[in-house]
Amino acid sequence: MTGGHLQIVVCAAGPAADVAQLISAAQKHSWTTAVTATPNSIGFLDAPAIEELTGAAVRSSYRVSPGDRRSLPAADALLIAPATYNSINKIALGLADNYAMTSVAELIGRKVPTVIVPFVNAALAARSPFRHAVASLREEGAHILLGPENQWEPHPPGSGKDRQRTFPWTTAFETATRLADAARSARSGHG
Numbered sequence: 720m721t722g723g724h725l726q727i728v729v730c731a732a733g734p735a736a737d738v739a740q741l742i743s744a745a746q747k748h749s750w751t752t753a754v755t756a757t758p759n760s761i762g763f764l765d766a767p768a769i770e771e772l773t774g775a776a777v778r779s780s781y782r783v784s785p786g787d788r789r790s791l792p793a794a795d796a797l798l799i800a801p802a803t804y805n806s807i808n809k810i811a812l813g814l815a816d817n818y819a820m821t822s823v824a825e826l827i828g829r830k831v832p833t834v835i836v837p838f839v840n841a842a843l844a845a846r847s848p849f850r851h852a853v854a855s856l857r858e859e860g861a862h863i864l865l866g867p868e869n870q871w872e873p874h875p876p877g878s879g880k881d882r883q884r885t886f887p888w889t890t891a892f893e894t895a896t897r898l899a900d901a902a903r904s905a906r907s908g909h910g
């Protein structure tokens with residue numbers, strides 16, 4: 720498998736604490752990673768540990784520290800995980816009210832292969848705005864790991880802690896690399 724650069728966007732839900740699993744899976748396959756966090760997710764993750772692993776600052780605001788790149792790095796794939804009810808609805812509507820949402824809006828617009836892994840309970844997932852958001856993002860080309868074909872379903876309200884343990888980090892990474900490989904092949908005319 721060819722390596723590449725994976726842009727990870729983390730939202731404010733329990734599995735954010737385990738994003739190191741995704742970073743490790745990517746690194747095993749020679750991918751570089753960087754994490755962008757929604758402002759609400761900062762309290763869910765261990766930013767210094769992530770920075771140590773990735774070698775890149777965790778970005779959550781437009782402010783940059785000396786030495787940080789101001790522009791977005793070229794990404795071979797974008798993986799939004801865990802993706803909250805709130806952020807999925809915002810992404811579908813095109814809202815860009817924080818640095819993470821602005822990055823996502825631009826990367827999707829640039830047609831960067833995008834995988835979204837929702838972590839939502841069944842009550843939220845049943846809401847009409849959420850169902851429309853998922854359909855609209857799929858129509859736009861994003862790959863959303865949700866539903867029986869993806870073996871990843873919304874969990875009953877109150878069971879998030881248990882479900883967090885089975886968050887599909889490996890499947891998410893494999894899906895992102897598959898989409899990135901397909902995009903590379905299409906660009907080089909071998910698709």
Ligand SMILES: Cc1cc2nc3c(=O)[nH]c(=O)nc-3n(C[C@H](O)[C@H](O)[C@H](O)COP(=O)(O)O)c2cc1C
Pocket residue numbers: 729730731732733757758759760802803804805806807838839840879
């Ligand atoms: C402890 C805790 C756990 C939460 N778990 C979830 C969750 O699993 N899924 C979800 O969609 N929202 C969850 N939320 C609510 C989101 O954090 C909230 O909607 C927030 O505004 C999302 O911000 P973001 O989408 O900008 O990251 C949780 C909130 C708290 C305080």
